[in-house]
Amino acid sequence: IMNFGAFVTILPGKDGLVHISQISDKRVENVTDELAEGDKVKVKVLEVDKQGRIRLSMKALNESQD
Structure with missing residues (x-):
């Protein structure tokens, strides 16, 4: 958990970042208001960049279910 988002393990040894803007469709002031270390989400x-960094979204998953 960081000020700007949360790192999520998607496979053993492979983490991605959920940026604070991608946690919820509501405005999130503090990541810890929505997530805690060890939460399963x-x-x-969203993207894997040239360096292999993985961008993740919780918000996009909720939007696609509507």
Whole structure:
């Protein structure tokens, strides 16, 4: 958990970042208001960049279920 988002393990040894803007469709002031270390969450992969960093979203998953 960081000020700007949360790192989520999606596979053993492979983490991605859920940016604070991708946690909820509501405005999130503090990541810890929505998430705690060890929480299990569902995420959608938004992008894998050239360095292999993975951008994740919880918000996009909720939007696609509507």
